[in-house]
Amino acid sequence: MSFQALPGFRDFYPEEMAIRRHIEGAWHAAAKAAGFEEVDGPPLESLDLLRAKSGDAIVEELYAFTDKGDREVALRAELTPTVGRMIAARAQALRKPVKWYATPQLFRYQRQQRGRLREHIQWNVDIFGATEVGADAEVLSVALDALRRLGLTENDVKVRVSHRGVMAERVRTRLGEDAIESTLRAIDKGELSPAQAAELLVAFDVDAIPELDALHAACEDLGIDKYLEFDPRIVRGLAYYTGLVWEIFDRKEKLRAVAGGGRYDTLIERLSGPSMPALGFGMGDVVLGELLKALGKLPPGPPRIDVLVVPIGDEMLAPARQVVRRLRLAGERAEAPYAPMKVGKAFQAAESFGARRVVLVGPDEWREGKVKVKDLASREESVREVEKL
Numbered sequence: 059m060s061f062q063a064l065p066g067f068r069d070f071y072p073e074e075m076a077i078r079r080h081i082e083g084a085w086h087a088a089a090k091a092a093g094f095e096e097v098d099g100p101p102l103e104s105l106d107l108l109r110a111k112s113g114d115a116i117v118e119e120l121y122a123f124t125d126k127g128d129r130e131v132a133l134r135a136e137l138t139p140t141v142g143r144m145i146a147a148r149a150q151a152l153r154k155p156v157k158w159y160a161t162p163q164l165f166r167y168q169r170q171q172r173g174r175l176r177e178h179i180q181w182n183v184d185i186f187g188a189t190e191v192g193a194d195a196e197v198l199s200v201a202l203d204a205l206r207r208l209g210l211t212e213n214d215v216k217v218r219v220s221h222r223g224v225m226a227e228r229v230r231t232r233l234g235e236d237a238i239e240s241t242l243r244a245i246d247k248g249e250l251s252p253a254q255a256a257e258l259l260v261a262f263d264v265d266a267i268p269e270l271d272a273l274h275a276a277c278e279d280l281g282i283d284k285y286l287e288f289d290p291r292i293v294r295g296l297a298y299y300t301g302l303v304w305e306i307f308d309r310k311e312k313l314r315a316v317a318g319g320g321r322y323d324t325l326i327e328r329l330s331g332p333s334m335p336a337l338g339f340g341m342g343d344v345v346l347g348e349l350l351k352a353l354g355k356l357p358p359g360p361p362r363i364d365v366l367v368v369p370i371g372d373e374m375l376a377p378a379r380q381v382v383r384r385l386r387l388a389g390e391r392a393e394a395p396y397a398p399m400k401v402g403k404a405f406q407a408a409e410s411f412g413a414r415r416v417v418l419v420g421p422d423e424w425r426e427g428k429v430k431v432k433d434l435a436s437r438e439e440s441v442r443e444v445e446k447l
């Protein structure tokens with residue numbers, strides 16, 4: 059009987075893991091560069107929290123079950139309810155504005171489609187306790203900074219921005235309070251009838267949103283205004299958003315959204331916390347990985363080691379281990395095979411590992427406390443004292 063990963067779940071072989079770490083590296087660097095602190099929460103939460111505080115679209119996709127203690131639980135499908143719960147619990151003690159980021163693995167039982175899996179890694183960057191539009195511009199600039207670090211610029215991606223609160227109000231005055239949720243969902247999914255679209259989207263007046271001007275100005279200061287594009291179809295699929303909302307897309311619009319976020323100024327209060335403005339975004343690794351691949355922006359995998367240490371003959375296995383130990387203590391990435399290796403094979407292995415040097419440990423040199431060192435780039439060979447490696 060042979061086994062495979064469940065549909066929608068990934069195995070990360072070294073090549074895929076290297077890509078994941080490459081992406082996560084840019085996320086950590088961009089968040090840290092802007093003063094965000096890293097947090098995490100539990101992968102399993104009470105079903106009540108996730109049901110009450112996730113967007114409805116996500117509630118339908120929860121991996122939920124009853125645990126052995128008869129608790130109704132679910133795997134986290136987004137981080138926002140968890141982070142909101144953490145903030146609500148310590149709202150008074152935390153110094154505002156709170157700037158947090160996290161890189162959780164999330165689980166959604168979704169119909170599989172390109173760019174949508176049942177598990178993904180999602181970078182979350184959020185600010186709590188800031189009403190100013192400078193905060194909206196900042197989270198957006200952090201998202202774009204990570205993409206820049208990965209080689210994606212304004213030529214590759216764009217940000218479609220709008221205001222969920224203003225659109226909700228527009229729907230309320232035209233169609234009534236009860237129509238708000240369903241209509242916003244239809245807008246998010248691109249499922250409005252042509253007549254509704256004409257009324258709600260085409261005739262939309264950008265000047266009705268003063269925050270957009272302010273966002274644009276702040277984005278100019280941050281050098282990211284060229285990414286922005288107003289688009290009334292952006293309302294976000296999750297009901298907790300209240301204000302400015304945005305999504306990042308590839309310029310060719312071939313793929314699904316790379317990231318999405320916005321303001322959710324009432325969620326903390328609804329989690330029994332104080333009234334506290336909040337905003338942020340999520341960026342997944344799946345669509346981003348596809349985009350980097352499509353644009354040829356994935357770097358070759360990092361080298362496995364700096365130095366391969368080769369024992370020439372059985373009796374040199376122990377000396378080779380000692381050399382490895384010495385090199386590692388000196389901060390080099392080094393390894394030796396567990397059995398003696400022919401020199402030709404050793405050089406092939408060293409090349410494939412991306413090593414820069416090969417150290418040959420042979421009985422004659424070893425008796426004098428020396429080893430042979432070959433630099434793979436310059437092809438230079440020298441005999442060196444082990445003490446001075």
Ligand code: HAM
Nearest residue numbers: 136138174175178315316317318319338339340342344
């Ligand atoms: P979301 O739009 O559901 O927002 O997800 C954000 C991003 O995560 C998407 O743009 C996409 O790149 C990625 N993503 C979502 N679902 C999947 C999936 N099934 N497979 C692969 N990638 C996926 C939220 O989750 C909000 N909680 C984000 C947020 C944080 N808003 C404020 N703070």
